[in-house]
Amino acid sequence: MADRITYLLVDGENIDATLGNSILGRRPHPDERPRWDRLLTFTQETWGQSAKGLFFLNASSGLPMSFVQALRALGYTPVPLSGTAEEKVVDIAIQRTLEALHARTDDVMLVSHDGDFLETVTPLIDGTRRVGLIAFEEFRNAGFQQLVHQGMEFFDLEHDTRAFNAPLPRLRIIPIAEFDPAQFLQ
Known part of the structure; x- marks a missing residue:
């Protein structure tokens, strides 16, 4: 669909x-x-369509203006939120956004490890849209594994997206097809 994002x-x-x-x-x-x-x-290149980045921020104690300006310059829409100390404002806002996406046909890529989103992201995996998760595989909530079996696509935050300038000190299981002994012979 040409106008799907x-x-x-x-x-x-x-x-x-x-x-x-x-x-x-x-x-x-x-x-x-x-x-x-x-x-x-x-996200744009993987699914071959435009992407709108929404970056959710807890701004209860103030708005980090330099970071917000940087996000805007990168093409994101910052979503600054506030609430009481007991409220997980970022989680609440992302859950509400996932719920709002139920009425739309757009695709969604979630960047989080948090199992709090399992209930609201599951109905989006309906075969009519693409749903993805970007996270560190070894730290994502175990509930996402079942969603991957149902059709959610998973992308490792470091290895698939290449979002870091230097390798992180992670211990991960290496698929044999990706094993490079040179990485260990340094």
């Missing part, structure tokens, strides 16, 4: 927390974070 929904907090807590063991430096423009380009 992909909505790229980014749960930046989740990606940052996984990167910092589970992979690096510390807060990531700016140069260690994903190159967000590469995710938008990856």
